[in-house]
Amino acid sequence: MILNCIAVDDEPLALGLVCAFIEKTPFLRLVGRYASAVEALQALHQEQVDLIFLDIQMPDLTGIELARVLDNAAEKSPRIIFTTAFNHFALEGFRVDALDYLLKPFNYEEFLRAATKGKAYFELVHRAAPAAADPKEEYLFLKVEYQLVRVAFADILYIEGLKDYVKVHLKSDQKPVLSLTSLKALEEKLPTTHFMRVHRSFIVNLDKIAAVTRNSIQIDHSTIPVSDQYKETFNEYLSRWM
Incomplete structure (x- = not known):
C-alpha cells in the first residue's frame, strides 16, 4: 500500500x-x-x-x-x-x-x-x-486512541456523547470504550432498525431496553433520559408494540 x-x-x-x-x-x-x-x-x-x-x-x-x-x-x-x-x-x-x-x-x-x-x-x-459497506454486517470499528477496535452491535447497550468523544457502554465489559468521535458521526454508522437517538447525548440499543417510563429508559442498571426533542419519534416506535 x-x-x-x-x-x-x-x-x-x-x-x-x-x-x-x-x-x-x-x-x-x-x-x-x-x-x-x-x-x-x-x-x-x-x-x-x-x-x-x-x-x-x-x-x-x-x-x-x-x-x-x-x-x-x-x-x-x-x-x-x-x-x-x-x-x-x-x-x-x-x-x-x-x-x-x-x-x-x-x-x-x-x-x-x-x-x-x-x-x-x-x-x-x-x-x-x-x-463496513455491507448492511448485513453486525459490527463496526471504533477509533480508540491510535487503533481501530471492533465492536459488535449486539454488545452495545447505549452510547453516551461527551464533549470530545463518546462512551460506548457494552454488555460484555463494565468499562466503556472511549472513542474520539462525535455522537452524530457514530449515529450515521449504526443500523436504524436497532439503534435510536433519544437525547442530545444518548443513543440506545432498542433491543436492550428493559423498561420505559414517561421520560426515561432503563437499560441494564442505567437510566437514560428521553428528551422532548426525540420523544415523539421514540413514542412512535413504542406504539408499534403496544
Whole structure:
C-alpha cells in the first residue's frame, strides 16, 4: 500500500527534512509541500491525500486549527502526524485524533516509526472497508486512541456523547470504550432498525431496553433520559408494540 502524503511547515529546513524522509520511505508518496496550513487547505481540495505531516505553530492557521477544519469537513479526511518542537501540544493532538506526534528534532528512525503506524492504520481500514459497506454486517470499528477496535452491535447497550468523544457502554465489559468521535458521526454508522437517538447525548440499543417510563429508559442498571426533542419519534416506535 502506497500512501499519498503532504508536508506542511513554515520553517524551510524542517519542511525539507520531512520531505526528504517521505521520499526515502518506500510506502510513502510525496504529493505536495506547503509553507502554510492555508496553502495546504487549498491544495487538499484538489489532491487525494492520505497522510499529512503537519507542523503546529504556524501563522494565520495553526496545525491544530487545520486539523479541526478537516475533521469537520469530511468523514474521510486525511490522517495527521504532527511535527512540532513543543511537547505541550500533545493533548491537543490527541483531541483532534492525530495518528502520532513527532517532537522536533526527530531522526529518520522516529519518523519511520510514526509513518509505519500510519501504514498499519490504513491497512486495517482497507481490510475493514468491504465489511463496513455491507448492511448485513453486525459490527463496526471504533477509533480508540491510535487503533481501530471492533465492536459488535449486539454488545452495545447505549452510547453516551461527551464533549470530545463518546462512551460506548457494552454488555460484555463494565468499562466503556472511549472513542474520539462525535455522537452524530457514530449515529450515521449504526443500523436504524436497532439503534435510536433519544437525547442530545444518548443513543440506545432498542433491543436492550428493559423498561420505559414517561421520560426515561432503563437499560441494564442505567437510566437514560428521553428528551422532548426525540420523544415523539421514540413514542412512535413504542406504539408499534403496544
